[in-house]
Amino acid sequence: MALPIDKYLRVAKMPHIWCPGCGHGIVTQAIVRAIHELELDTEKTVVVSGIGCSARAPGYLHFDTLHTTHGRAIAFATGIKMAKPELNVIVITGDGDAAAIGGNHLIHAARRNLDLTVICFNNNIYGMTSGQYSPLTPQGSYATTSPYGMLEKPFDLCNLVIGAGGTFAARSTTYHARQLTNLIKEAIAYKGFAFVDALSQCPTYFGRRNKLRTPLEMMNWFKDRSVPVSSWEKLSPEEREGKFAIGVLTKAQATELTEVYKQLIEQLQQRGGE
Amino acid sequence: MALPIDKYLRVAKMPHIWCPGCGHGIVTQAIVRAIHELELDTEKTVVVSGIGCSARAPGYLHFDTLHTTHGRAIAFATGIKMAKPELNVIVITGDGDAAAIGGNHLIHAARRNLDLTVICFNNNIYGMTSGQYSPLTPQGSYATTSPYGMLEKPFDLCNLVIGAGGTFAARSTTYHARQLTNLIKEAIAYKGFAFVDALSQCPTYFGRRNKLRTPLEMMNWFKDRSVPVSSWEKLSPEEREGKFAIGVLTKAQATELTEVYKQLIEQLQQRGGE
Amino acid sequence: MRMELRLAGEGGQGLITAGIILAEAGAKYTDLNVVQTQSYGPESRGGASRADVIISSDEIDYPQVKNPDVLVVMAQEASDKYLQSVKNGGTVIVDTTYVKPVPEAESQRLKVIEFPISAKARELGREIAANIVALGLLVETTGIVPKDAAVAAVLDRVPKGTEELNKQAFAAGVEAAKAL
Amino acid sequence: MRMELRLAGEGGQGLITAGIILAEAGAKYTDLNVVQTQSYGPESRGGASRADVIISSDEIDYPQVKNPDVLVVMAQEASDKYLQSVKNGGTVIVDTTYVKPVPEAESQRLKVIEFPISAKARELGREIAANIVALGLLVETTGIVPKDAAVAAVLDRVPKGTEELNKQAFAAGVEAAKAL
Amino acid sequence: MGKTLQWEVSVNSKWCKKCGLCVEFCPRDVLEMNDIPTVKDAARCIGCLMCEMHCPDFAITVKRRENNG
Amino acid sequence: MGKTLQWEVSVNSKWCKKCGLCVEFCPRDVLEMNDIPTVKDAARCIGCLMCEMHCPDFAITVKRRENNG
Amino acid sequence: MAKNQARLLQGNEAVVEGAIAAGLRFFAGYPITPSTEIAEHCAAKLPVAGGKFIQMEDEIASMAAICGASLAGLKSMTATSGPGFSLKQENLGFAVKGEIPCVVVNVQRVGPSTGMPTSTAQGDVMQARWGSHGDHEIVALCPASVKEAFTLTVEAFNIAEEYRTPVVLLLDETIGHLREKVILPSKEELVVKDREKPNVPPEQYKPFAMDQGRIPGVPPLAAYGEGFKFHVTGLTHGEDGFPTGNPAIAEKQLRRLNEKISSNKKALCKVEKFFLEDAEVVIFAYGATARSARKAVRDARAVGIKAGMLRPITIWPFVEDALLEVKAGRPKAVIVPEMNLGQLVLPVKSVMGDSVPVIPINKLAGQLITPEEILSAMKEAV
Amino acid sequence: MAKNQARLLQGNEAVVEGAIAAGLRFFAGYPITPSTEIAEHCAAKLPVAGGKFIQMEDEIASMAAICGASLAGLKSMTATSGPGFSLKQENLGFAVKGEIPCVVVNVQRVGPSTGMPTSTAQGDVMQARWGSHGDHEIVALCPASVKEAFTLTVEAFNIAEEYRTPVVLLLDETIGHLREKVILPSKEELVVKDREKPNVPPEQYKPFAMDQGRIPGVPPLAAYGEGFKFHVTGLTHGEDGFPTGNPAIAEKQLRRLNEKISSNKKALCKVEKFFLEDAEVVIFAYGATARSARKAVRDARAVGIKAGMLRPITIWPFVEDALLEVKAGRPKAVIVPEMNLGQLVLPVKSVMGDSVPVIPINKLAGQLITPEEILSAMKEAV
Ligand SMILES: Cc1ncc(C[n+]2csc(CCOP(=O)(O)OP(=O)(O)O)c2C)c(N)n1
Numbered sequence A, B: 001m002a003l004p005i006d007k008y009l010r011v012a013k014m015p016h017i018w019c020p021g022c023g024h025g026i027v028t029q030a031i032v033r034a035i036h037e038l039e040l041d042t043e044k045t046v047v048v049s050g051i052g053c054s055a056r057a058p059g060y061l062h063f064d065t066l067h068t069t070h071g072r073a074i075a076f077a078t079g080i081k082m083a084k085p086e087l088n089v090i091v092i093t094g095d096g097d098a099a100a101i102g103g104n105h106l107i108h109a110a111r112r113n114l115d116l117t118v119i120c121f122n123n124n125i126y127g128m129t130s131g132q133y134s135p136l137t138p139q140g141s142y143a144t145t146s147p148y149g150m151l152e153k154p155f156d157l158c159n160l161v162i163g164a165g166g167t168f169a170a171r172s173t174t175y176h177a178r179q180l181t182n183l184i185k186e187a188i189a190y191k192g193f194a195f196v197d198a199l200s201q202c203p204t205y206f207g208r209r210n211k212l213r214t215p216l217e218m219m220n221w222f223k224d225r226s227v228p229v230s231s232w233e234k235l236s237p238e239e240r241e242g243k244f245a246i247g248v249l250t251k252a253q254a255t256e257l258t259e260v261y262k263q264l265i266e267q268l269q270q271r272g273g274e
Numbered sequence C, D: 001m002r003m004e005l006r007l008a009g010e011g012g013q014g015l016i017t018a019g020i021i022l023a024e025a026g027a028k029y030t031d032l033n034v035v036q037t038q039s040y041g042p043e044s045r046g047g048a049s050r051a052d053v054i055i056s057s058d059e060i061d062y063p064q065v066k067n068p069d070v071l072v073v074m075a076q077e078a079s080d081k082y083l084q085s086v087k088n089g090g091t092v093i094v095d096t097t098y099v100k101p102v103p104e105a106e107s108q109r110l111k112v113i114e115f116p117i118s119a120k121a122r123e124l125g126r127e128i129a130a131n132i133v134a135l136g137l138l139v140e141t142t143g144i145v146p147k148d149a150a151v152a153a154v155l156d157r158v159p160k161g162t163e164e165l166n167k168q169a170f171a172a173g174v175e176a177a178k179a180l
Numbered sequence E, F: 001m002g003k004t005l006q007w008e009v010s011v012n013s014k015w016c017k018k019c020g021l022c023v024e025f026c027p028r029d030v031l032e033m034n035d036i037p038t039v040k041d042a043a044r045c046i047g048c049l050m051c052e053m054h055c056p057d058f059a060i061t062v063k064r065r066e067n068n069g
Numbered sequence G, H: 001m002a003k004n005q006a007r008l009l010q011g012n013e014a015v016v017e018g019a020i021a022a023g024l025r026f027f028a029g030y031p032i033t034p035s036t037e038i039a040e041h042c043a044a045k046l047p048v049a050g051g052k053f054i055q056m057e058d059e060i061a062s063m064a065a066i067c068g069a070s071l072a073g074l075k076s077m078t079a080t081s082g083p084g085f086s087l088k089q090e091n092l093g094f095a096v097k098g099e100i101p102c103v104v105v106n107v108q109r110v111g112p113s114t115g116m117p118t119s120t121a122q123g124d125v126m127q128a129r130w131g132s133h134g135d136h137e138i139v140a141l142c143p144a145s146v147k148e149a150f151t152l153t154v155e156a157f158n159i160a161e162e163y164r165t166p167v168v169l170l171l172d173e174t175i176g177h178l179r180e181k182v183i184l185p186s187k188e189e190l191v192v193k194d195r196e197k198p199n200v201p202p203e204q205y206k207p208f209a210m211d212q213g214r215i216p217g218v219p220p221l222a223a224y225g226e227g228f229k230f231h232v233t234g235l236t237h238g239e240d241g242f243p244t245g246n247p248a249i250a251e252k253q254l255r256r257l258n259e260k261i262s263s264n265k266k267a268l269c270k271v272e273k274f275f276l277e278d279a280e281v282v283i284f285a286y287g288a289t290a291r292s293a294r295k296a297v298r299d300a301r302a303v304g305i306k307a308g309m310l311r312p313i314t315i316w317p318f319v320e321d322a323l324l325e326v327k328a329g330r331p332k333a334v335i336v337p338e339m340n341l342g343q344l345v346l347p348v349k350s351v352m353g354d355s356v357p358v359i360p361i362n363k364l365a366g367q368l369i370t371p372e373e374i375l376s377a378m379k380e381a382v
């Protein structure tokens, strides 16, 4: 199904600012395609982001859009969703935005089970500020602030969300654009907090420093290391080394916060009415 | 073994400000006893806290002590430990301090595997500010800001730490004072980031509002709901409902950050020396 | 007319509530102006407890009590701390259940009313009502608000199911004052 | 003496590096004062790229270039944007690999040097050395720093293993300038 | 006129950043990279959208041709 | 003098906040709550430290008696 | 017994009553002494009014959430004290930049840092003005009574909505915790203002237009979900809301952002004048300190000193014009009692110039300045 | 070819070189344009010098970590820009209150909010002074060249250590990103100061003594792990460092905290005087703007205008005395060019009073004010 680009993009703002071969465009397209295939009402859909290369996506998307402060997109989105639960609220964030400065908002939104869809454009690096390490930079990798190789361990973002109590977490990559689109669809359709870890390549700052010379090489790196969830579960810890699972990592039923709140208000107003 | 109180407490500052029957004193004693039994050098041990009733503990402890800003104890402690890796750095925090405002520092310290021992005085409530709900307040419980019952889901703090990549997490309660002491010993001795979720009663604000009328009732509530890890693993999800595991929930080997850093410096200085 | 009152004791004795009830009685049932303030612990919880009330026919600019006309003390520490602050000729109401008799020097310059307030409340069923006994004493002694205003204010505030107890407690305080 | 130079093109062409090398040649190997500035994208990454250098025998107070004496352009957009800013009588060095010939009007008031800089670098082995070809052209044309200073500065900066390539690139630029 | 073409692949040259990913991801070798990607063998196209979905710049689109037969 | 007492339990009345937890946690019913907890039957004490470890106020201590026999 | 119309209300509670009366429907906060009662009352009352309360994970998130809710169309508020106010500064700046109506309450306690959480202070007055990075104007109001805590909260919402700006309500602990007899204005007496909505079709809507709106420089604001599909960013942007690197456009927008406040000082700057007409010594006081000052003025008049008080109700923008009037009266001195180290002395001095001496009275440690202290300063000054 | 002693150094790089020369051994930061190069250079160079670099999860944590490291005895620094500087305010206040020596660099970009990240500004000058809640003094220095970025960083560490206080180094993007030829002072030429250590046994050590230390009001500071077992808190505390609710003690401590800076203005306030002696029109300019001003002064002199410049090198505490000297010279005007809306105009005006006109030149949108603009203002003024 070809995408009716004019319907979803602010074409006057295109071409976008991303570098040639940057994965962020692929993830953005996956989101747009997911919205299209789900036939969401474009007037009832809000896209919120923080700061970063990733966070520039909403500027090109023809919805109500909000480009907030670094790390805080989920907190702004919380206000929007609480205020108008009928809106579809999609958060676009980066690995630095979501997991470094914004980590606390991420885990709290997961805990609260507020009906937000959070898509992390995870390129393992701070792209916008030219290539410092992020909490997703693999140990040993080079970045401008890890000139001797990254010393710290990275997060597994889906594990983090699940550890926080999140009930929907999924992962895919720009290599798996179709799967990624499907996961984003599933995440948006999910009633509750839904997190998608979308691995994306930053050829300019991650690739160049880490001997992944082209966008394609980086995407092949994703392909080589990804394992479908079904197979993942059968792997031993040693076999998992250097690999990651893609697909839906967790999905469960849970009461959603705006629903609970709605019930409370109804109860109180009935009580008041008596 | 009776505790040489004068050695570890700033007796001139006693009695402490905590309410009668407050669990924080029991956890504090467990820490002191653990330090005593481990024979830590009191001149090489630093205790750091944020803000809260819990955070007042360091003021009574005769070590180098630092009472920081709300939620930030772990970040201050990170600076201390990085600067002087030879110090034992113990962080005392509350459920609000560690998991509400301070959640991000908690998960990042766990991820980095910096050799800190973090003990959360978890009373499911904001004690110091008189009883607002915290991210650990059980769903349905009453607090001054949940007058109709807590609507949100709480964290499981050990799961959160594990989800963030933490390699040592343990839980006990004031009811299980001896076990708690042992777990704290194990946590301090662990080389790496170690987290202890210490359930503590706040009779004044949590108990009173939630029909747990005495400290003892609250401690019995802990007893009734706690399940040793070994048994926990055999329980079905339904059986786990309303219960929690106590004991060491995870313990693994992992490289510690100050160690890695030390090696880097040595390498670089050798290189420089060539 | 401007009267400054202070109720002091320990956290849990309900003196803040008593102060608020007194202030509400003044606010809702009289034409007088009223302000009420209180002391707080280190962040906000626990420890010593103090409620101040000013009731005045004029506008109340400066809202704090420095030298009360009337002091109620229900704990020794509170007595030690605040007795001196009472105006010459002022009144002090002492809960002898917890507070030692007022020192000679002070009792000469003050009107001292001593009564086992907490013990009385215990006798009535629950010590928690001691604050209302104290209120009865205070209202009867000072006449600062009409008694029925005070009772109405008590009933506005106290938890459902405790109305009777509190009425009795108030009455006991009034009785005690009359008996002195 | 004060000379203002601007090198402009696209991110990835190495013009910032060329600017820095030129500035370093001036700083480390002459007695002149030097400042170097550059333009940045929206936060700091990507897009158009521009490096400015001022080399002067006097103190350099105001550090920005408004009307350069010399402009090197290696992308059409850069040419469109900056040509007008060059001082009357100034020099413009154009990489004809990517930039259209200078419009008639401008070429009358300026000294125009046109050369397929990037193509030349490609010929030498790697287009990435185009910035150094440009530098050779610039240094030979302007004489702003001694050639051996420039070469030394190039060797200080470029990655190990690329020294030969870069020397050749510089020489090619110098040749090209001489040939004009 | 021989075989009817099913799919129309078009590249928006204003948006294309010439990364070449579309060419790489095409399983049928339909595209080739010139200054921008161009269709070298339209007939082989199976409309799989691999090119479109991997384009970071919304610059390549694959549409089913109107049947003008 | 009959049985030698093994354990000495003492309460610091300046620190004790009278919560009663020591009394509740003693498995041997050694203590009783008066104004502050007091030892009612020292002989039963087994030095298990349950009282001490559950005291929130560092107010009760259990020490092994010096053997003065 | 027959009740009158009056209630005994705490300052913090009055803020909540005022807010709900003004239309508050979303509150996000994080507890902190001495502001916590505001959150607590909102938690109890907002859902009853059909509104929402949420306790966020910290103050940063609270500030963010109210911005989000406001853009979705609800009147929104948060409340905090010094440490939390410091944390909110980045997102407060976002609200300024995004021109997002909202109210931020700061109940001041002794600082710096954790300070004395339950003790009164006025130490965040300059922070309210300058706490966030970059040039921005702020509106800040300061009540001196419980009744005013109510009315100024309503006013704060009105200004926020009319000027598309965050408004800071600066209480001190004394006023926040004070319980006072008040008769609240009835619904009919209240003026409640709502933000101006665009009256153009979405394609024509410019959320940051230079020249549209009832008040010059204040463009109408659509809400998310109404079909306008507009963009809001903290980056410097043009009229359409999209980032611009064009210095001329940027300069214009940044100036509009500041001037929509600074050029409306007449409407925004409210003061109380108390015995000012013939005053030879003028006290410039605000918040709880003004209550001591009022008493001191009465006492001074009683002993024959021609005292008066100028009370800024609006703290920012600064009440320069009213002070110029005072200056014109050539008083012997202006006394500025503050529970800080003299934060408003600087702007007062810069108005008074060389001609009128400005005398500060300062206390830092949580004690209300007394009428006696002010009176004795007056006696010295005349 | 023979090299001379000079280097081409970027402003941000010079800060790192200066810091390491001054003894920096711990840096915690979070990347933000236009300060990021400071973190990057620290990451590369600190471990080589045996020091530590850590990139924290945010700016709040960075500020916290440097406080911790400083208490453990290492000279510590962080660097950021506007949004991050806003986030640091709470913990910056903690550093003030805990009297923890450290250096905080803010490389200013256009605000408010995200603003224009790569464009130059001087919009955080007042925030540096007033950004944290509660009364506190701050020392802030502002370099106008790459060389000064080096020397003032050394100076910042020296002041931090001597006065037990955080010091803010305020660069603008222009200076931060400028590469300039510099000859750095040799190790021998540098004066490096270390904090005073207690010379009493631990039992007698009072970490917040009223009356101890080489500089009155600045108590010596032990380090964690040295056996002093001392307590540091953000609560208002007594000499022993433990919280106090006693207003008299609190008042004394809070005053000491402020006065240790405000009463040492003579030592702290540095200025550059440029052609001031006979100046009829004086420019008051700092940072990159001062470079345009210097050019403007030269150009003005060339056309016969008696121009001069007073450049505050120390921004806070404010250089009142130097301005009073200027005032005494009765210039026709003081011109204050700033890349903000006129933030230092207020304090300049309050010194100049009614007698000397103060003329601001302001730009908000990231363009350096040009010498021509200043020159034409001078021409108008004389
Ligand atoms: C408070 C604050 N701190 C720091 C920054 C600077 N900053 C902008 S984007 C960014 C990192 C972006 O990384 P990521 O979220 O991974 O997005 P990417 O650019 O890689 O898509 C940083 C640190 C900022 N704008 N605000």
Ligand SMILES: Cc1ncc(C[n+]2csc(CCOP(=O)(O)OP(=O)(O)O)c2C)c(N)n1
Pocket: B051, B052, B053, B054, B055, B069, B070, B093, B094, B095, B096, B097, B098, B121, B123, B125, B126, B127, B128, B129, B134, C043, G030, G031, G032, G033, G059, G083, G084, G087, G114
């Ligand atoms: C930045 C900031 N926000 C809020 C507060 C107010 N505050 C002090 S303690 C506290 C909560 C303490 O709860 P917890 O950490 O669970 O400790 P407890 O008192 O229950 O032991 C809060 C919200 C503060 N001091 N600083």
Ligand code: SF4
Pocket: A017, A018, A019, A021, A022, A023, A024, A053, A054, A123, A127, A128, A201, A202, A203, A204, A205, A206, D045, D046
């Ligand atoms: S810097 Fe990296 S993340 Fe940013 S646009 Fe370029 S490739 Fe993408």
Ligand code: SF4
Pocket: B017, B018, B019, B021, B022, B023, B024, B053, B054, B123, B127, B128, B201, B202, B203, B204, B205, B206, C045, C046
């Ligand atoms: S309020 Fe609760 S947590 Fe705080 S001291 Fe009292 S019982 Fe303990």
Ligand code: SF4
Pocket: E007, E009, E025, E026, E027, E028, E029, E030, E031, E044, E045, E046, E047, E048, E049, E050, E051, E052, E062
């Ligand atoms: S649709 Fe498929 S087959 Fe056709 S060009 Fe694209 S990738 Fe190739």
Ligand code: SF4
Pocket: E011, E015, E016, E017, E018, E019, E020, E021, E022, E023, E036, E037, E054, E055, E056, E057, E058, E059, E060
């Ligand atoms: S993938 Fe897109 S941007 Fe890349 S070459 Fe193909 S059409 Fe152009």
Ligand code: SF4
Pocket: F007, F009, F025, F026, F027, F028, F029, F030, F031, F044, F045, F046, F047, F048, F049, F050, F051, F052, F062
């Ligand atoms: S030590 Fe054990 S047996 Fe002895 S009194 Fe304490 S709890 Fe009882």
Ligand code: SF4
Pocket: F011, F015, F016, F017, F018, F019, F020, F021, F022, F023, F036, F037, F054, F055, F056, F057, F058, F059, F060
């Ligand atoms: S447990 Fe401690 S505080 Fe409680 S009664 Fe026993 S001795 Fe006293």
Ligand SMILES: [Mg+2]
Pocket: A052, A094, A095, A096, A121, A122, A123, A124, A125, A126, A127, A134
């Ligand atoms: Mg990233």
Ligand SMILES: [Mg+2]
Pocket: B052, B094, B095, B096, B121, B122, B123, B124, B125, B126, B127, B134
């Ligand atoms: Mg708690």
